[in-house]
Every structure is written in structure tokens, then in C-alpha cells.
Amino acid sequence: MALTDEQLERYSRHITLKEIGVRGQKKLLAAKVLIIGAGGLGAPTAMYLAAAGVGTIGIADCDNVELSNLQRQIIHTTNDVGKSKVQSAAEAIKALNPDVTVKNYHEYVNSKNIANMIADYDFIIDGADNFPTKFLINDACVLGHKPFCHAGILRFEGQLMTYVPDKSPCYRCIFEAPPPKDAVPSCREAGVIGAMAGIIGSMQALEAVKYITGQGELLTGSMLIFDGLKMEWRKIKLPKRVPTCPICGDNPTITEVFDEEQQTCSLG
Template sequence: MRYSRQLLLPGLGVKGQMSLLNTSVLVVGCGGLGCPLALYLAAAGIGRLGLLDYDGVELSNLHRQVLHTERTQGLPKAQSAARALSRLNSTTQCVPYHLQLSSENALQLIQQYDIVADCSDNVPTRYLVNDACVLSSKPLVSASALRMEGQLTVYNYNGGPCYRCLYPVPPPPETVTNCSDGGVLGVVVGVMGCLQALEVLKIASGQKSSFGQQLLMFDAQDGRFRCIKLRAKQAGCVVCGETPTVTELQDYESFCGSSATDKCRRLNLLSAEQRVSVQEYKSIVDCGTPHLLLDVRPKVEVDICHLPVSINIPLASLEDQKGDHIHFLKEKISELKLQMSSELEVPVYVVCKLGNDSQTAVQLLEMMSGTELENITVKDITRGLMAWANKIDPSFPKY
């Protein structure tokens, strides 16, 4: 009775349902993708689900990570997910792994499962999972989502390509955006997680996946799907090719030049002399020292919260050196100069959410100093407005 509606499907039937019961799936990441994926796999009767996540449930997860609740804040995500799925289907064995996947444990874990679903949100983990699946001969159902877009494909399946066939070289770390930086609509990542579940169920029940050599792209803004045919498995691929050179797992953080986490990145582009802490900036404000506070976040973030004394010029506008914005900044500097002794340089403090973009802005402003902008000293406010909220003003909105 539980599975009667899907048992009626000619492509599934009793034989397919028994296949689902005898299939095990490892879900790497119990976040926005992993939650709807695991939810539908458990509902469909997958026999065993491995639920792997190193992180704990946070308030900012709940708009998209639908297995977690306000009551499970602080719990390991793997444990929170396992509890929710067990309440849904007690016959599915849920195995939580509260740990970070690494070169030391990936093969041992992946070899225990029939299918792997990559629901991670960082490049090192994608390479790690791919290589471990190739070395273990496991199909890999992979998806991603950011802002209003999503992608899905199946790697190492029926002679198709692996992740390295398509991306032999990782992207520069500074070009990679995650949900913490770029944002994502919960339903978009939910759509992609559901599509992942669909492909896992098709493979598990003996049906053919649609995306063994296809990339599915979802544009939520226009409500459109489109498929791109991917190039075939590459004979020269270092892990799945004819003469592979990657025969064991590597240090993927070093290979990618970035951390195996989807947490907000922290850049260190400036010297200590070019930065001030939020406590030091608070002292400057309290002393009434004349200065200019430049907020370089996009307007959509400034609308969420901002310090009332700040002016806003987004980093992108500074990078483009658009005339209107530079003219506006010059005007503000000139106004402040009138309040100060003529021989003094105008202090400009730059702020953003976490202190990353603001460092880039300081470098840009220093390059403009003496040409476009004159008589200024520029410093970054370390760790930005979220540090202000944590250490100076607990009532300041966090996001």
C-alpha cells in the first residue's frame, strides 16, 4: 500500500521496487540539494541511505534545507536528516556520518554504497567525490544550484565521462561563488535536488538515466530547462582514461587552491597596516574623527542593513571606474576636506559584509590615489559588518 502508486508504473513495477529496496545511496551533503534528494529517496523506498555532512544546522539553512527545523538548530545536519527521514519511512536504513569527506575516508565510505549523489557546494569535494567514484566504479549523480540557476549531470555512468573529463583543471578560487556569497532561492535548489532523486531512482530501478552524457541546465528566472550534450569520455583523462595517472586520492584542497567547505571565504589581501578592527573603527566613530565610510556591497545587500553614516558605491562600479560613481566619491572627499585642516589626508574606511570585497576595494582606491583621487588614506574594516554585529552592536541585522 505504501508504494502502490509507483508500483503501478510499467517502468518500475514490483521488480523495480525490489531493486530500490536492495539499493544503497550515499548522499554527500545534507543541505539544500541533499535534503529534498534524501526525502524523496526515503519516500520511494531506497533500502539504505548514507547521510554525510560535517556541518551543523543553522538558522540561515532553513529557507532551503527542508529536512531541518528550528528545533534542530545546532544539531549535526547528518543526524537531523536521519531523524526526519526515519519518521517518514522507518524501513529505510539511515546512516548518519557527521564528518568531512577526505582523501583518508572517501574510498572506504563510497565502496559501501551502490550510487553516490554529490550535493556538495565546493570544488575540492567535487574532485574528491569524482575520483573516489571512478576508483570504486560507482555512478555519480551530481547537481549544483546558485542564485536562480541549476545544473545536473551523471558522471562515470555507462561509459560516459567523469567530472575530470570535462574539468581537467580547477577554476581559479577567486572566480568561484557559493550560496553564502551569491545567494540562492530555496525552491531552485529544491528543484535540482528532486531531479537528482529522479536520476538516482531511475538508475537504482534498472532504468536508464537521461544525463549520462548530457548537462541539464535550469533557468528559474525564465522557467526554462535546456540540455547540452557533453563531450565523450576522454582517453587522456588522468583518472578514468586509458593510462590514468591518478590512481589514489590526492590533497584536493592543494589541487584546487581552496578550502573544502561551502562557508564564506576569507581573503587576506592587505597588510595589518591597511586594516582596522571593528573595535578600532568604533573608537574613531566615538571620538568624532572626520572620515568617510564607504560601503562597497551591492545595493540589494545595503537594503538589508547598513551603517547610517556610510555611502554606497558597489565594488563592481569601482572596478569599472564609472564616471558618475567616481565623481560622487570625489565630491564626498571634497566636502570632508573642507571640515579638516587642508594639509591632512582624508581617511577613507571601506566596509562590506565579511571583509573580502572591501579589501579589493582598498587596493583599487590606492591605485586611484594621486590620479583619480587625491589626498586620501584608505583602510579596510576587518571582517566587515558581520563582525560589527557580533562584537559591537548585537541588534545590527545579520544575513
């Protein structure tokens, strides 16, 4: 597949990079990334992956755009209030880059549909805002042998890590099970600075680009934590392997996906 003159111009800053070049850009155009959650994390991730020329982007979210979303969910605008988030996101992506094919999943992600949803994608983005969905994404990706990037944000802090099958610990290796209900406040309850979503979501996009092009070091075996008030980064080394992990350990007790509990629709 030869790049068109328009594509050579659009992606010229990528092509100039020796780590990307024409070959890497072609890999991006052929790649498929699924973003679960079109909210605070999913919004900047989707915009930067679309701008990068990822050929197919899936967006899964069953929520509609609310006015309170706009403080951080930059893929949506005031005119989008009331629209489904997947429709609003798809329109923004197509306006930014017509090269991109967008697949919308305006449905609640659960144990019954997630395996089929992730099956055709090369990389998964965890943009969920609740623990049961994050554990569901992890389990589906481990069982389906799919790489994914986890992230979470709250107040002025954010964290992210990347899982690659057979090469890194999974989310359950670090956090075996969700915390008790209401033990950790949600963004709705505790608040979140809007720019934190942009910082961490952009880094999720970068992890996806690096995975697709085979460049750089992924956050496999490490968790990156950012304190926005102190402007401090911490990179915590994770264990290479956790033999007692309930899903990827020596004697797994989780052999199929399940819903930890019923959740509301919101994914960010």
C-alpha cells in the same frame, strides 16, 4: 522478499507504474545510496529517496544546522538548529519512512575516508557546495567504479549530470580541475533561490531511482542546465569519451584520491 501489506499501500503509486512495479520496488528497498552533503541539494534528494523506499541511505556531513540553512535545506526545521545535519536528516527520514536504514557520517569527507565511505553503496549523490569536494567525489567514484550524480546550484541556476563507469564522461572530462580559489562565488556570497535546491535535488533523486530500477535514460553523456529566471532548460551533449582526461583517459595521471585544498566543513 515479499512486500508487506503496509509496503504495498505505501508504495502503491510506484507499483502501479509499469516501469517500476513490485520488482522495481524491491530493487529500491534493497538499494543503498550515499548522499554527500545534507544541505540544499542533499535535503530534497534524501527526502525523495526515503519516500521512494530506498532501503539504506547514507548521509555524510560534518556541519550543524544553522538558521540560514532553513531557507532551502528542507529536511531540517527550526527545532533542529544546533543539531548535526546528519542527526537532523536521519530523524526526518525515519519519521517519513521507517523502512529506511540511515547511516550517519558526521565527519569531514576527505581523501583519507571517502574510499571506505562509498565502498558499500550502489549510487552516490554529490550534494557538496564546493569544487574541491566535488572533484574528490568524482575521483573516488571513478577509481572505485561507482556511479554518481553531480549537481550544482547558484542564484537562479542549476545543473546536473550522471556518471556511470565505462559508459559516460566523468566530471574531470568536462572540468579538468577546480577553478582558482574565489573565482566562483559561493551560495553564501552570491545567494541562491531556495526552490532551485528542490528542483535540482529532486532530479538527483530521480536519477538514482532510474539507475537502481534500470528504467529510462540517465544524464550520462549530457549535462542538464536550468535557468529559473527564464524558465529555460538546456541539455548539452557531452563527449562520449575524453582520451586526455587525467583520471579516466588513455594515460591517467591521477591514480589515487587527493585533497585539492583544505576546505571548511560546509557541504551545502
